[in-house]
Amino acid sequence: MSDAPQLRGLRGHAYAARSSYRQPARLLTREGGEDLWVDIQNDERAVLGSAYLSELQIDPPLGTAPRKVTFPDGAVFETSDHDAIEALTGKTRGSMLHHYEGFNARLIGVVAICLAAAWVLWRYGLDIMASVAIAFTPPAVIEQIDVGSMQTIDFTMAEPSKLSDEQKADVEKIYHRLVQSLPQDVQERHSFDLLFRDVPGMGPNAFALPGGTMVMTDAFVNEFPEPDVMAGVLGHEIGHVVEEHGLRRLYRSLSTYILIAFLAGDVGPILEDVVLEGNVLLSLSFSRRQETSADEFGLTLSDEAGFDPAGLKVFFEKLSEKYADQEPAQWTSTHPSSQERVKAIDAFIDGL
Known part of the structure; x- marks a missing residue:
């Protein structure tokens, strides 16, 4: 029965x-x-x-x-x-x-736990995953990111540089002094190529790509020809490269997808966009903490290479005056204001 x-x-x-x-x-x-x-x-x-x-x-x-x-x-x-x-x-x-x-008190608890876990992952886990991803990223991939990014820049907004050979040589001399002041293993890990571009509408600007490719605009060279100022700005950008800020921001923004793509072997459309075109990389900005760290790195490197580290302070002071009533140039359109950075630079120089 x-x-x-x-x-x-x-x-x-x-x-x-x-x-x-x-x-x-x-x-x-x-x-x-x-x-x-x-x-x-x-x-x-x-x-x-x-x-x-x-x-x-x-x-x-x-x-x-x-x-x-x-x-x-x-x-x-x-x-x-x-x-x-x-x-x-x-x-x-x-x-x-x-x-x-079904909806009950248990469900509210589960949702709360999921939200808390998501916050912990966002607050701490993404940086850990980014560090792991950077450690396992082949140098060839980083190099290809630089190549793809430059292709996008040249296609969408940049024109060939109009600087004279003498102007380029002066900047390259400063740049090489800075690079030579880096530890030998750091020099070997990155390419540290310096490129010049005329980028209308960008203003005085310098930026670095993850693999070490450095770009300086004609407007920067024409408006800030002082060696100490150039050394301070280039040192700042070298700091972004050495401390891997570009890759860290990239992997933090795309951490879940990128890690799955590397583990599964399927690069997918997003990773192809990053590696082959660089569009995602160009859309990222550095955090306040990374900008402050790069400032300090550039000040120390400038001092070690024989330049006056106050050159970076001069750059921000002049830039703040010139663009007081205008939209700031892209190089300074990050979280810290120029006034805040000048104060931080003074405090850091006092400690050198």
Whole structure:
């Protein structure tokens, strides 16, 4: 004899076999030996379908949608009484999942835990994942990021430099002095190529790509020809490269996708955009902490290379005066203001 409870008229609606007519009906059970016998009866007590319980196909619960019971001959019974169906079938994996999916105090706790875990991952985990990704990124990939980024820059906004060979040579001399002041292993790890571009609308600007490619605009060379100022700005950009700020920002922004792509071997469209075109990289900005760190790195490097580290302070002071009533140049459009950076530079120089 079956241990399943007998139903004394579970209300719902039914479709007779090979019929699309929906009618009110009841589901009834009675003893049938080792199994329960199940009938569908309409309001006139006509039997629309009969079978043993083990022969029925009972759909798993889905939200508040009616449960559907299908008989071998095609007759169908539907009911919204989930509890009665669960009493008939007993606990199943689907019914337990349906129970946990319901809105209750437990769900609020689960949501709170998920939000807390997401915050912890954002606050601490992304930096850890970024560090791991950087450690496992092949040098060839970083080099290709620089190549792709420069192709995008040259195609979308830059023009060939109009500086004279003498002007370029003066800047390259300063740049080489700075690079030579770096530890030998750091020099070998990055390319440290210096490029010149005329970028209308960007103003006096210098920026570095992750692999060490450095770009200086014609406007910068023309407006700030002082060696100490150039050394301070170039030293700042070298700091971004050595401390891997570009890659760190890139991996932090795309950490989940990038890590999965590297582990699975499927670069996908986003990674292709980063490596081959550089569009995502160019859209990222450095954080306040990274900018302050690069400032301090540039000041120390300028001093070690024999330049006056106050040159970086002069740059920000002049830039702040010139663009006081205008939108600042892209090189300074990060979180710290020029005034804040001047104060921080004075404090750092006092400690050198």
